[in-house]
């Protein structure tokens with residue numbers, strides 16, 4: 194192959210589109226360990242929207258005439274659908290619609306993708322004991338457990354991020370079925386058979402970023418009789434900064450080359466500076482809607498059903514009484530804060546983010562000698 198790509202999420206769908214449009218006649222192959230394309234299926238909530246403009250789709254900035262643009266996707270259903278979308282007057286499609294767009298593009302590229310195929314090692318290719326410029330990629334097919342080997346001139350990596358589970362929860366996660374990361378939110382509700390009309394238990398959400406906020410908001414809307422607590426360490430939910438100067442400096446295409454050429458310290462400082470555009474922050478409209486919800490609760494008599502508790506962290510977690518549910522003890526992170534409290538929950542969701550541990554690139558260890566940074 195001229196190009197092998199590890200992973201077939203949005204990053205490599207965009208690369209595959211560019212490759213097929215700009216390098217016709219060259220051979221590419223993309224490998225993904227999943228059996229089918231799906232973009233964050235457990236977080237496709239009715240109210241969730243994209244946080245970026247639809248113009249930042251798979252192709253438009255590189256090639257506005259691409260047939261893989263979001264506008265082309267809408268038009269593939271007929272001009273009525275494109276017109277209807279334009280009538281919304283919105284730059285940000287729903288995440289459900291975006292997931293369908295990505296799936297449509299992935300399907301059109303199916304001829305250069307192998308699903309259920311995990312890359313297990315990458316090594317310099319050798320013939321007669323001499324290394325040459327090709328790269329040897331070893332792949333395990335999950336359907337028949339067969340191993341096969343491909344050779345490529347170029348290799349691209351986009352294995353994505355992995356849900357981050359803080360140490361406190363790591364051991365109990367596999368043994369408490371009512372505890373899940375937000376990346377498994379909808380599938381967990383389904384598994385626990387929580388009926389939206391009758392469920393009147395307590396649910397907790399841990400974390401103060403976008404996923405936690407979306408899950409909190411969804412729980413409150415989905416289960417009108419439930420009580421929902423949200424705990425997070427920071428002092429307030431902070432808005433994601435998508436103001437124009439920040440967007441331009443952080444995400445405009447011209448910034449990619451600039452970022453690439455920065456030295457290590459400059460890169461780290463740039464990432465720190467723009468964390469507020471993407472990490473541990475919440476879309477401003479969602480913050481407003483959550484604040485209103487808490488305010489409206491004050492107008493009702495009695496204890497509030499829902500609580501959003503800043504400066505609060507989970508001190509301990511165990512199985513609930515009678516071997517069901519989850520018992521959480523939370524305490525304040527402030528010396529002046531409230532006393533610790535212990536409550537039993539029917540379900541607990543960890544909105545503790547995503548990370549890119551070195552283990553997600555362990556298949557690259559065969560190239561450590563050429564790329565020492567891989568060993569870090």
Ligand SMILES: Cc1cc2nc3c(=O)[nH]c(=O)nc-3n(C[C@H](O)[C@H](O)[C@H](O)COP(=O)(O)OP(=O)(O)OC[C@H]3O[C@@H](n4cnc5c(N)ncnc54)[C@H](O)[C@@H]3O)c2cc1C
Nearest residue numbers: 200201202203204225226227236243244311312352353354
């Ligand atoms: C809920 C949520 C909402 C988001 N919303 C937005 C948004 O609105 N706007 C935005 O810009 N970003 C958003 N993001 C962030 C980002 O765009 C997405 O996470 C996106 O999916 C990243 O694409 P990717 O292709 O890099 O990785 P992924 O989509 O994670 O795909 C990586 C793929 O690599 C495969 N893989 C990994 N290792 C191997 C291996 N060894 N062999 C074979 N295959 C392998 C995996 O199976 C996976 O399919 C969101 C993220 C989340 C979690």
